[in-house]
Amino acid sequence: NAGVTQTPKFQVLKTGQSMTLQCAQDMNHNSMYWYRQDPGMGLRLIYYSASEGTTDKGEVPNGYNVSRLNKREFSLRLESAAPSQTSVYFCASSEGGTTNEKLFFGSGTQLSVL
Amino acid sequence: SQQGEEDPQALSIQEGENATMNCSYKTSINNLQWYRQNSGRGLVHLILIRSNEREKHSGRLRVTLDTSKKSSSLLITASRAADTASYFCATPTSGTYKYIFGTGTRLKVLA
Numbered sequence: 001n002a003g004v005t006q007t008p009k010f011q012v013l014k015t016g017q018s019m020t021l022q023c024a025q026d027m028n029h030n031s032m033y034w035y036r037q038d039p040g041m042g043l044r045l046i047y048y049s050a051s052e053g054t055t056d057k058g059e060v061p062n063g064y065n066v067s068r069l070n071k072r073e074f075s076l077r078l079e080s081a082a083p084s085q086t087s088v089y090f091c092a093s094s095e096g097g098t099t100n101e102k103l104f105f106g107s108g109t110q111l112s113v114l
Numbered sequence: 115s116q117q118g119e120e121d122p123q124a125l126s127i128q129e130g131e132n133a134t135m136n137c138s139y140k141t142s143i144n145n146l147q148w149y150r151q152n153s154g155r156g157l158v159h160l161i162l163i164r165s166n167e168r169e170k171h172s173g174r175l176r177v178t179l180d181t182s183k184k185s186s187s188l189l190i191t192a193s194r195a196a197d198t199a200s201y202f203c204a205t206p207t208s209g210t211y212k213y214i215f216g217t218g219t220r221l222k223v224l225a
Contacts, residue, residue: 033213035215042216050211056210056212059214092157102162108154
């Protein structure tokens with residue numbers, strides 16, 4: 001099992017460019033999440049999807065959009081990248097259904113916006 | 115936000131010593147989880163303690179939870195160089211699947 005797979009692993013963008021971060025899980029999980037990690041800030045939740053067909057805002061949703069394409073895939077889109085979006089992005093998934101469950105993380109995407 | 119706060123921010127110990135890190139949170143919780151992150155990698159789940167539990171063990175890990183003080187501690191006994199990592203606590207926002215993470219403790223174990 002691959003678990004949670006994120007692509008790309010690294011990306012450099014110019015201010016104003018757009019891009020989509022891809023995430024897929026093969027564990028048949030219902031819930032999926034996007035976090036960003038900045039030095040000294042820990043992980044902050046951008047968006048999450050409790051189940052296929054639903055998405056909700058997290059702590060820092062501004063400047064991002066998400067799509068839960070199907071049960072396996074949850075993408076994060078930056079429509080017009082800004083230097084403040086330079087960060088490491090992590091996708092995660094969980095079984096869903098209760099809150100007493102653990103998250104499984106991908107290996108991250110390191111994004112630099114110049 | 116219901117973000118947990120870990121303390122200390124950084125900790126450096128000798129191999130074989132015990133490492134203790136603490137987490138405080140703000141509101142009522144169903145459970146609290148601890149995760150480890152090795153440099154440049156994703157987070158890995160270590161242990162989950164439910165709100166009706168006071169202590170839980172997993173190998174060299176011991177977690178305590180004090181809901182009256184809204185705090186938890188993670189103890190790693192007989193630490194090894196391989197335990198060098200950042201450790202985060204996480205709590206689900208009440209009634210949702212939104213897991214909020216703390217800022218983490220960076221642990222360095224010196225061989």
